[in-house]
Amino acid sequence: MKTKATHLFFPLLILLFLVSGGAFAGEKPVLVRTLEEYHQALKSLQPGDTLMLANGIWKDAELVFKGKGTQEAPIVLIAETPGKVFLEGRSNLRIGGEYLVVKGLVFQNGWTPSSEVISFSIDSKTLAYNSRVTECVIDNFNNPDRNAQDSWVMMFGKNNRFDHNHIEGKRNVGVTMAVRLNSEESQDNRHQIDHNYFGPRPVLGSNGGETLRVGTSTYSLTNSNTVIENNFFDKCNGETEIISIKSGGNIIRGNVFFESKGSLTLRHGNGNVVERNVFLGNGKSETGGVRVINADQKIVGNYFQELRGEEFRAGIAVMNGVPNSSINRYHQVKNAQISHNTLVNVAKIELAVGSDAERTAVPVESSFADNLLYSADGVDLFKVYDQIDGISFQGNLANFKASAGGKGVVTQKIKMEKGSNGLLYPSDLSIQAGAPRDLKVLAISETGPTWYPKSSKEVVFGTGKSIPVAPGLNTLSEALNSAKAGDVILLDEGVFEQTKVLDITFPISFRSEKKVEISFVGTHLFELYDGGSLSLEGIEVTGEKSADAAGNAVIKINRSGTLHNYKLKVLNSRFSEMNVNHSFNFLEASPASFADTVEIRNSEFRQFTGSVLSLRKEIEDLGKYNAEYVILTGNQFEDVGGMVADVYRGGTDESTFGPYFIAENNAVKNSGKSSRNKESASFSLVGVQWLVFSKNNLAASAPVKVTELVGKPFTCFSENNYQDTPALIHAKKQNQK
Template identity: 40%
Template structure:
């Protein structure tokens, strides 16, 4: 008798957990493709280790029952270790850590996360009482990990918001579509919003991509983003009213393109600061940046001879091209920081096909130190004194920019920028909008084109967690000890709490940190 053996079809399972120990128990059973669902509620002092191995195309998911309704506070933290793991929908609010990280892509130094993802998650007000207490909100280890569509707000203490930690092999991480908001000035170093690497690892490559993120009032310190490793890409991000600057602090071969910097006339708002070798800054749009010194719209630092890893390497072969600067003060600062230690001026750099239009700057270019073999070609700079001797690579002509319907200054159809770029720059195939460049390229970030706009500035509307803030939720609260305080902690802005008849004893005062409506469910029988 012939026997036909059929493959067993594996059906993904869902495991429910209401405590960290139940998560641990579920992890003993999960297979690739399975889901662990955390029940709605308040998880206080929760030590969660999400340690498992999924498979390519078949990740294991740890998620909130309802995005935003699993609230972690106290000293809660999450560690992710293994491969092909996804975490989604968690809400860290109002807690604090003594050290380390709130969310960490590793169990320990010997067990990292790879090919894993943190998404649709929020960390808000997760601060200690002492601002000198240093811990990170997210620490990325391993390789090929992603942090996306998350919201990070009001980090007030020491420690970078999100850090990429390096090893001797590239990371290839992706940080995208996140909303970084309202980081107040710290007053000392350690207030970066993103840092990739450290000075010790700065000569190693990371190949991390930071794209489509929105930075609003990220004022922790001078360096909003601190690049401290090689071959990283910063593209399609939007910076709004940030008191700081994207800083290529250590490492080489960074690319900064397609970003939007809106300074809102903030005297601390800057653009890009260049340190090190072989960086490219192109197709960026800078508007209303009033910063100066290290916060200028474009800064070339001076370097230290035989610099140690933690100081300043000489700027060499930087290429700044096809950028647009509008209404920016102190637009280009060259040789910043010159003193007896920082004595090496920028070397062999090119500034090409940029447009600068400003009527309120003392001078457009300021040489704090004289660069060596800095070349200019195809630039249009107009509206304020140039600040350096006349140069054949700089033309003072009205660029004829108009304020377009999308609130960007763009060349009108008679602009002298059109088809006027000089030199051969084959890497620049598109413009800041993602539109293709013509064979005869335009000067500045914007190519005059009737093609569809593919890339626009991002905002809080299209970045961050899709549930924060949630639409108004009406929730009935049954009487009981601490029932009201628990419901308040789990609430989001705009929620309505309806109290059922009965008594609501509480241990101490109830702290309300978001706008809520608390009312009786039955107006004729009030609790």
């Protein structure tokens, strides 16, 4: 492996030396201030030349960087001052030629007019070779339509390097970065992807949220030989695959996966190496490790700690395959080597995972050796779904009695202590199992440009100032007009009347500790726009004066949907008399809207002709849905004609985490019985992946309907009381395609 890695990296070392040592020497850089000057200067660039973009905003700049440098004298495109050149609006960069270098650009406040922000190609015939993009930034450069698909970085050609860049905040559909192998010129490419900061990517709520993909299923039996090393993946939560490997011969080495939901997935392709990576979940839900599929994969010398994911997101998940699999399904695991890894307090190690009527090809000719397995509470970490005779176990050490591996997993007491690198190791130095003690934990400061901050931009409720507001006509509107993100609008005692819709464009809280009543005369009281989140606490809202129109709502999500995931939090509040016309809902989602969390606690909902939560707007059955977490605790629902919660996730895609639905200690009375309630249910929960329905009391109401569509969802009903209410209707439709 040392020989192979050296062979892969040698031409890139030459390029790095040339760029850092002499690439910017030579003639004085040509400074350009307009696109016209840029295009004119580009025509005369020669090896060793440097083209410099003037500081400032370059709006709607579609830059084509084409030229033919040499090893000794690359052609360079650079910012006048790194981090001071901003490409905004409809801007992108296409690179084609040889020995080209790009440095110091920032893409923000816009989105690409093409399918990529940065492409290592100009067209299908003009690719980039021996070229480099370094110290560039793409920050929240999103198409405002979350369903519009694009990618931020696309690598074509051969021997290119992408390093020390900052990539953060992709929110619309499409892989953040990909390596393409769609032509012979881009295969066996030997690219280098290193020292990049891959910043937070929010949960997408559909397929297409990978952070990094190498190859596609079509070309997955072709080698890419890409090296992915020393990158920091920070809260990359887009979908169940953080990195999706769909080609062969790749090395994934020395990376840190920090609180990132999903897993590094060897989805297609053979002969990949995953070594000396660090996975730190810190107990965050759905954080995972490595998922193993296909042949000749090596997972060696990695460290996994506090990962909470199971099944596809387990610390290590070895999958079942499909016999005689088509190229886009699941090839059998064969000759996998999983050795010298340390797994500390992970939720599970899962073997033959995915076993079903289609995936019956169990792992063969594989080994699980010299791994260190530690569980603080002594719970068995293994879960086995099928025969694992094809996996040999040798030299593994665990502090619990393992249900898999037989004599190949030795049980003994293990005392763990922190090493100089901050990771946990056995205090007994004679123990050789597990990850190497010299494992380097990449610091976040070693990635991305040094001049661009890696601070969280999320604004949460209650972090701003308090704005007192007196009762009266549209006083809430006046207070909202003076508010900023994170502020709290404090309602004094009395009656508030709204003739204006309260447009929510940032996180804002409405709170009262006194007796208040809010009425509104329109079709809805609140409208959430992209970027908006809403917290309601201690308030009372009546629909008595609302417009006599069908389809009213207390809260509507704007028809344009939401690129930013919103949050809705309701505490100790009351909503009533929402019955002026039919189909009056509390929350009305829209297509292409997505809630990170809808949380309602200790609140009352009475006299609704529609549903309380209408979260059935993604009906194309493509695995999309409208809310990740729905939490209902300690509430009272009475005379709700529609459903208390209508949650829908259709289709058979397995790339997402949710929805999660938790309902505990709620009282439901005379609900779900409207003739317009097509489901004839008080709760309709379709495709929910994690469902807890506990200690609820349902009286004189329609039944709860649950439909399982895909995967192996967790469904728990316990200690519920049904009075004059039909039994639970529970349907299972297991179809993975």
